Amino acid sequence: MKVLLLNAPPMKTMGVVGFMYPPLGILYLASYAREKLAGLEIKVIDGYQESFEKIPGMITDFKPDVIGVSFTTQASTGAYEIIKRVKTSLPETLIVSGGPHPTLLSSEVLENSMTDIVVVGEGEETFLEILKAFKESKDLDNIAGTIVKSNGLIKINAIRPLIKDLDTIPFPARDLLDMRRYPGYHYKKRKRDTSLVSGRGCPFDCVFCSNPVWKNQKPWFRLRSPQNIADEIEHLMNDFGIYEFYDETDEFNGNLSWAKAVCDELIKRKLDISWKAQMRADNVDVELARKMVQAGCWLGFFGVESGNDRTLEGIGKKLTVADIKRSLHTLKQANMKTFALLMAFNVWEQDGKLCYETKQDTLNTLNFAKEMVREKMVDLISWSLTTPFPGSKLYDIALKYKLIPQERIGRWELWDPSSNFVMELPGITNQDWIDIQTEGKKLQARLLIKSGTFNIHSIPLYAKKAFSLIKNKMGLSNQNSHRN
Numbered sequence: 001m002k003v004l005l006l007n008a009p010p011m012k013t014m015g016v017v018g019f020m021y022p023p024l025g026i027l028y029l030a031s032y033a034r035e036k037l038a039g040l041e042i043k044v045i046d047g048y049q050e051s052f053e054k055i056p057g058m059i060t061d062f063k064p065d066v067i068g069v070s071f072t073t074q075a076s077t078g079a080y081e082i083i084k085r086v087k088t089s090l091p092e093t094l095i096v097s098g099g100p101h102p103t104l105l106s107s108e109v110l111e112n113s114m115t116d117i118v119v120v121g122e123g124e125e126t127f128l129e130i131l132k133a134f135k136e137s138k139d140l141d142n143i144a145g146t147i148v149k150s151n152g153l154i155k156i157n158a159i160r161p162l163i164k165d166l167d168t169i170p171f172p173a174r175d176l177l178d179m180r181r182y183p184g185y186h187y188k189k190r191k192r193d194t195s196l197v198s199g200r201g202c203p204f205d206c207v208f209c210s211n212p213v214w215k216n217q218k219p220w221f222r223l224r225s226p227q228n229i230a231d232e233i234e235h236l237m238n239d240f241g242i243y244e245f246y247d248e249t250d251e252f253n254g255n256l257s258w259a260k261a262v263c264d265e266l267i268k269r270k271l272d273i274s275w276k277a278q279m280r281a282d283n284v285d286v287e288l289a290r291k292m293v294q295a296g297c298w299l300g301f302f303g304v305e306s307g308n309d310r311t312l313e314g315i316g317k318k319l320t321v322a323d324i325k326r327s328l329h330t331l332k333q334a335n336m337k338t339f340a341l342l343m344a345f346n347v348w349e350q351d352g353k354l355c356y357e358t359k360q361d362t363l364n365t366l367n368f369a370k371e372m373v374r375e376k377m378v379d380l381i382s383w384s385l386t387t388p389f390p391g392s393k394l395y396d397i398a399l400k401y402k403l404i405p406q407e408r409i410g411r412w413e414l415w416d417p418s419s420n421f422v423m424e425l426p427g428i429t430n431q432d433w434i435d436i437q438t439e440g441k442k443l444q445a446r447l448l449i450k451s452g453t454f455n456i457h458s459i460p461l462y463a464k465k466a467f468s469l470i471k472n473k474m475g476l477s478n479q480n481s482h483r484n
Contacts, residue, residue, distance in 0.1 A: 001135050002041045004064035005030055006055070008071035008079035009047035010413050020048055021195040021246070022182050025099060025123070026070050027172030032124040035170050037131055044176040052078065056085040063090070066134055068127060069115070070099035073389055076412045080113040087114035094134055098123045101412070104210060104391040106147040107154050108410075116140075118147045122200070124169060126160050162217060166200065167228040171235055179240050186448070187339070187380065189274045189298060193244035196232055198262065199223040202250040204280070207315040207348045208305075210391035211250070221251070223258050226265035233271060244274040252277035256288060263291035274298055282323035289334035299380075300331055304340040307368025308361050314348035316393075321368070328377040337451075339380040342369055343417075344436050345425060346386050347394060347403070354401045356425050359432045366440055373447065380447050383440030385433065387417040398423055 007023035023046055030042050043062050047055055059067065059082075067086065071079040083095055098119035102109045106118040117140055119126045126145035133140055141150050145160030163169065174194075184193035202211050203221040236242045253259045266273070276299040277292070292300075302324070306312055309320050328338055342365055347356040357365075372378035388398035398404050403423040414420050421433040 001039060001066065001131070002062065002064045003033065003043070003066045003068070003131065004059055004062055005042065005044045005068045006059065006070070006082070007044075007046045007048060008069050008075050008082055009050075009052060009055075010075045011052060011078040011081060012413065020182060021184065021248075022046065022172070022174055022177050022179065023048075023070065024172045024195060024197060024248070026068065027174060027176065028169060029068060029070075029123055029127050030173040030176055031170040033128050033131055034173065036128050037135075039135075040131070042173070042176060044173070046177060047075075047078070047082075049181055055082055056089070059086050060089045064093055066094045066096065066131060068096045068098065068119075070123075071097070071101050072099065073101045073104065073412045074415055076101045076105075076109075078413070080109075083113045083115055094130075094140075096127065096130055098127070100210070101390070104389075106156075110147065110149050110154060116148070117143075120145055120147055121160070122162055125163065159217060162219075162222065164222075166222055166224045171232050174236075174240065179242075184244065185246060187276065187299060187451075188244050190242075190244035192242050193246060193274075193276075194236060194240070194242050195246045195248050196229070196236075197248050198229050198252065199249045199254075203254050204251070204318065205316055206303075206305075207393045207397070208343070208346070208386060208388075210389045210395075221254055223255060226258070226262040229262055230265045230269055230271070233266070233273060234269070237271070237273070243272060245276070247275065247277040250278060251280045251283075253279045253283045253288060256283060256285065260288055260291055263288075263295040263297075266295040267291070271296065276301065278303070279327075280319075281317075281327050282319040284327040284330050286330055286333070289330050289336060293334045293336050297336065299337045299339055301339045301341060302327070304369075305343050306346055306357070306361075307342075307365040308357065311346045311348075311357055311361065311365075314350055314355055315346050316348075325372075325377065328372065332377055337379040338377065339382070340369060340372065340378045341382050341384075342366075342440065343384050343386045344440060345423075345428065345433070347388070347397060347423065347425070349393075349397045349400075354397070356428075359428060359436065362436050366436070366443065369443065373443075380451055381440075381444050382418075383437070383444050384417040385421050385437060387415055387422050389415065 005026040007026055026044060030044060034040050034042055045055065045058055069079055069083060087095060095116050096119060097109050097115040102118045103120050106120055109115050109118050129143050141148050141155060142157060144158040146157050148155050182194060199222055201221045233245060273296045275297050277297060278301045281302040281304055304324055305317060307321060312319060331338055344362045345357050369378060369381050388395040403425060405424060408414060408422055415422055
């Protein structure tokens, strides 16, 4: 049986962008399926590495029996178009959609695309059962972890239990892609780096995050063993010649004792590696910072979000500006570089009332970032516009208070937090959004260039973002001229 797995891109992708990592989600599906089910011929297409117009032909040329399509919210329009073209050419092929957007808005996916079945949440066991049932010509309408259209009606099947032991999942099938096409992100010390995932889920519940939709059962936060993580790193070193890694897990330090154990395992094996991790901004102690650096970690990504205590409380961060400063100080004392993730114009609800950051509040965050840079507490930043992605509490708040113009709802390709503003907030003008975004991006670019990590692979990404900002400014100027 021939199976094709696609990481679907937005319709307007720029083709090869060198900062990208391989799509681990579908690579996990591939490795799990081929280990558990004999007789599969699996092909993987990463749409972000291909011309959009060529993708349908690449799929139909393979003539798969089953297609698994994974996509984010921003890529959903592109995914729907690819599914339509392929299903028209191969009407007997089973099309399965999964990933972030289908999990969040499964009914939309079934209504707006020619998808046959939607996988909700964690996909390995559900996709395997679909493949087995299809191979044996069994009914597909009652598989746990799926949503289907049956007799014209949306049918929600039973929730599938989470995989308890993540160590039982084989390493992602990176051999199905040309890893030479993935030199990694532009923040790196080695020539190449790649990503891995040391755990799944997040124990926290921030307003802006779409993670809660995955929290239909516990445990919310599952971790691989330190030994299994180290084994994957050695596999990447030996089989692919890669010595730098980015841990995409939401909170490496969500469990302090486990994080220290991971570092101990890497130190014990004496691995010559460099790595980066996403970290919670308040759960850091001196011992963890020291061990991370000793184990090769050189950069920590902190979800700072705002420089205002009122905002941090409102969006559910459960930390303060003072907590953030303490953690940054601890990591800098251990000689680790720090990366602050920041958002403009945060929104939340409190006591049944809409709350949001004013222009001055957002400038306070920008000034806080500049202060941390001057004090050598922060080395790099990212600056994004608060975006109400489906599945988040923020999305519900934005719909309740009608913050999203009707014409933007469903036009998911526009929902890019790095360059486009989706919401309209009382008293905040379009010019305010653009001015704040421009200032934040200027600081981000200045720190990136100063860091020495900027390289040729970054050029397509930053050219795209610069063009986006220029287009926004030109569009606003045209709007203003029409008003005058």
